[in-house]
Amino acid sequence: MKIIPSCREVSELLSQAQERPLTLVERFGLHVHLPLCEGCRNFKRQLVFMREAFKRYLERP
Amino acid sequence: MADKTTNSGPLNGSRALEIEQHRGYLMRYALLQLRNRTAAEDVVQETLLAAVEGAARFSGKSSVKTWLTGILKHKIIDQLRRQSREQPLAASDDAERSDTEAIDALFAADGHWRDFPRNWDDPDQSLENKNFWEVFEMCAGLMPVKTARAFVMREVMELSTEEICKELGITATNCWVMLHRTRLSLRECLESKWFGKS
Numbered sequence: 001m002k003i004i005p006s007c008r009e010v011s012e013l014l015s016q017a018q019e020r021p022l023t024l025v026e027r028f029g030l031h032v033h034l035p036l037c038e039g040c041r042n043f044k045r046q047l048v049f050m051r052e053a054f055k056r057y058l059e060r061p
Numbered sequence: 062m063a064d065k066t067t068n069s070g071p072l073n074g075s076r077a078l079e080i081e082q083h084r085g086y087l088m089r090y091a092l093l094q095l096r097n098r099t100a101a102e103d104v105v106q107e108t109l110l111a112a113v114e115g116a117a118r119f120s121g122k123s124s125v126k127t128w129l130t131g132i133l134k135h136k137i138i139d140q141l142r143r144q145s146r147e148q149p150l151a152a153s154d155d156a157e158r159s160d161t162e163a164i165d166a167l168f169a170a171d172g173h174w175r176d177f178p179r180n181w182d183d184p185d186q187s188l189e190n191k192n193f194w195e196v197f198e199m200c201a202g203l204m205p206v207k208t209a210r211a212f213v214m215r216e217v218m219e220l221s222t223e224e225i226c227k228e229l230g231i232t233a234t235n236c237w238v239m240l241h242r243t244r245l246s247l248r249e250c251l252e253s254k255w256f257g258k259s
Contacts, residue, residue, distance in 0.1 A: 007172055008172040011245065020222065040174075042177070042179060050247055051216055053197060057198075058093075058217065
């Protein structure tokens with residue numbers, strides 16, 4: 001991975017962050033990339049939303 | 062004095078009713094995971110039966126729903142094991158290759174998004190919209206069967222990646238690729254069918 005990860009790599013890291021603790025280098029990569037990239041910030045919020053949506057989907061009366 | 066039949070012997074009426082009330086929830090849970098209505102109805106029926114038979118053992122420490130979900134998880138895993146014995150899923154190398162190809166398709170060669178994820182306008186409000194859930198169900202239904210299993214085990218059953226790998230017989234890396242692909246596809250589907258419409 002380069003110093004600044006690509007969007008593809010960032011999307012992978014954001015997804016894996018839900019499965020395992022990220023390394024320091026990986027977290028640094030996100031820290032550098034995210035402020036510069038609205039698409040990846042949107043993706044990050046959408047991951048949280050989708051997880052919540054699955055829970056709510058089951059809870060619906 | 063407490064009625065003796067409350068904690069032993071035949072199930073009392075209110076407990077039976079309480080169990081029955083959760084049928085819809087259990088059915089959605091099972092359907093997400095098994096992707097087959099008949100199989101889902103079977104495991105829910107087995108769960109309710111087991112609950113009725115085991116009602117005396119229900120400690121009351123957790124909610125009835127939590128207790129039922131615990132039984133259902135076991136029934137689903139049993140059912141998945143039966144299914145995979147009868148009809149093994151594709152070799153994981155192939156599955157991983159097609160996951161990687163699906164991810165490739167969403168990004169340019171330099172790693173940029175082909176289509177940037179948009180800002181979803183007030184997504185929480187969508188959770189209150191009945192039409193949203195139809196779209197959601199449709200998008201969730203598009204996931205390939207094996208991927209859907211991994212995804213639901215993670216998001217809904219809240220199993221760890223290790224447990225999922227063990228159940229599906231795949232490596233952790235394989236599992237991460239699968240989950241990544243699923244999240245990207247689900248995102249794209251929700252955006253094009255719902256959030257992009259307004």
